[in-house]
Amino acid sequence: MYRLTAHGKTLLLDKPVVMGILNVTPDSFSDGGDFAAFEAACRHADEMVAQGAGIIDIGGESTRPGAAEVSLSEELARVIPLVKYVVANHDVWISVDTSKAEVMRQAVAAGAHLINDVRALQEPGALQAAAELNVPVCLMHMQGQPDSMQAAPLYNNVLDEVEAFLHARVEACIAAGISREHLLLDVGFGFGKTLEHNYQLLANLDRFHQMALPLLIGLSRKSMIGNLLGRAPKDCLAGSLAGAMQALQLGAHIIRVHDVAQTCNMVEVFQACKQQRRND
Numbered sequence: 001m002y003r004l005t006a007h008g009k010t011l012l013l014d015k016p017v018v019m020g021i022l023n024v025t026p027d028s029f030s031d032g033g034d035f036a037a038f039e040a041a042c043r044h045a046d047e048m049v050a051q052g053a054g055i056i057d058i059g060g061e062s063t064r065p066g067a068a069e070v071s072l073s074e075e076l077a078r079v080i081p082l083v084k085y086v087v088a089n090h091d092v093w094i095s096v097d098t099s100k101a102e103v104m105r106q107a108v109a110a111g112a113h114l115i116n117d118v119r120a121l122q123e124p125g126a127l128q129a130a131a132e133l134n135v136p137v138c139l140m141h142m143q144g145q146p147d148s149m150q151a152a153p154l155y156n157n158v159l160d161e162v163e164a165f166l167h168a169r170v171e172a173c174i175a176a177g178i179s180r181e182h183l184l185l186d187v188g189f190g191f192g193k194t195l196e197h198n199y200q201l202l203a204n205l206d207r208f209h210q211m212a213l214p215l216l217i218g219l220s221r222k223s224m225i226g227n228l229l230g231r232a233p234k235d236c237l238a239g240s241l242a243g244a245m246q247a248l249q250l251g252a253h254i255i256r257v258h259d260v261a262q263t264c265n266m267v268e269v270f271q272a273c274k275q276q277r278r279n280d
């Protein structure tokens with residue numbers, strides 16, 4: 001059984017953990033002025049904790065397809081006050097969704113437990129920062145960069161290539177002094193992948209247990225659900241739950257979602273079934 005440790009706090013991965021996505025509205029606290037947006041984000045965090053989230057994922061840079069980059073000062077202004085708020089008010093794990101070494105440093109200093117990097121510590125200084133900070137890190141696969149990654153995703157074999165990339169990043173982390181016990185893997189649904197690539201990965205997620213590390217997945221309201229169903233993101237709850245259930249059946253440990261309450265219900269039903277299989 002996997003367990004993550006940070007700041008002397010342990011997160012057991014013996015049952016699925018729901019990671020709630022904390023929306024940080026673009027330009028919200030840039031000048032330190034938009035108090036209403038900050039308050040709304042705090043209430044959203046309160047709500048997700050009450051609904052059963054085990055981790056709150058705080059991100060100040062949108063990485064969805066087509067998104068532009070965000071400056072360091074803007075990202076810090078969005079993320080750090082929220083990390084401080086959640087640390088002070090809730091007994092929950094906090095992850096910081098960032099690729100910037102300085103955001104990692106300040107967020108972990110403020111109490112964040114987990115670095116969630118869609119660029120898998122490939123930005124300048126990120127490997128060294130993560131090694132020094134001594135907290136768990138999620139390494140995600142992405143082909144290209146968010147502004148252009150959906151233009152023409154291309155693989156010979158998406159399963160082989162995602163696995164080879166993650167394997168290489170694990171080796172780079174270990175060479176940089178990051179302990180293996182601190183690593184998690186994510187195939188990166190929607191990050192430089194066609195609909196078919198995404199479903200090839202989801203259908204064969206169990207392959208990624210080969211590396212013997214916990215798996216995190218995020219597909220909540222993504223176009224792999226919306227484009228399949230012909231629905232807007234907000235109308236993708238049932239599809240997102242089905243995708244998450246598939247991931248759990250293939251052994252995913254952490255699921256990153258918008259709809260925490262509904263996902264926690266799904267996890268409970270999944271666990272009830274799993275328990276009975278064991279005890280038969």
Ligand code: PT1
Pocket residue numbers: 063064065097116117118138140186188189190191216217218219221222223224256
């Ligand atoms: C993810 C993830 C993430 N996704 C991790 N972090 C996003 N570890 C942000 C679409 O196709 O899966 N894992 N941080 C959000 N990114 C996207 C990508 C949102 C694609 C939407 C799409 O609609």
